[in-house]
Amino acid sequence: ANDMGRDLSKVLISEDEIAAKLDELAAAIDRDFAGKEVLLVGVLNGAVMVMADLSRRIHTPVTMDWMAVSSYGSGTKSSGVVRILKDLSTDVHGKHILIVEDIIDSGLTLSWLVRNLSSREPASIKVATLLRKPEAAKVEVDVAYCGFDIPSEFVVGYGLDYDGRYRNLPFIGTLAPHVYGG
Ligand code: PRP
Ligand code: MN
Ligand code: MG
16 A cells, blocks of 8 residues: 555546646636636645645636535435534635535535535635546536546545545546455
């Protein structure tokens, strides 16, 4: 497990491909939010890399804040019941929110988050995600900016973890089955 390369079956999305896609997403964000200020809300922990690299490509004025959320337990994950571990530090009333995520899997985390933040009466609320797994969707989430649609495989890297590890890989890799006992 010290040699991370052995734990991966392949590189799904390279560092260069991520960078090129973030250029595109940032350009679209700049077009859509021209003349406005955007509050980027990063979802800890997975979104740290996307937040850092996407925000540095945006020229529209931004502020940044963070939320940490967790489902109540693996057994109830499908219920979509989410607990706030760390709330925003700022009042979002009247602000243009762009939620920044690494991946949408079932969609339950984001659908809950969008509902929660909407109740705080922002001026608008949109979602940006680097990855999305269309085949895994349990609820539809309206996504304004999506980097890549990917198959339902176990992916790690660039913020995404398996059991807390691999977040620091600079690319997105597919986890080898021997790691998770597949
Ligand atoms: C992962 C990922 C998304 C969420 C997507 O976070 O970063 O936030 O799951 O899953 P969903 O669409 O099925 O709700 P996780 O809960 O693993 O926490 P982490 O970001 O700290 O890894
Ligand atoms: Mn997450
Ligand atoms: Mg995780």
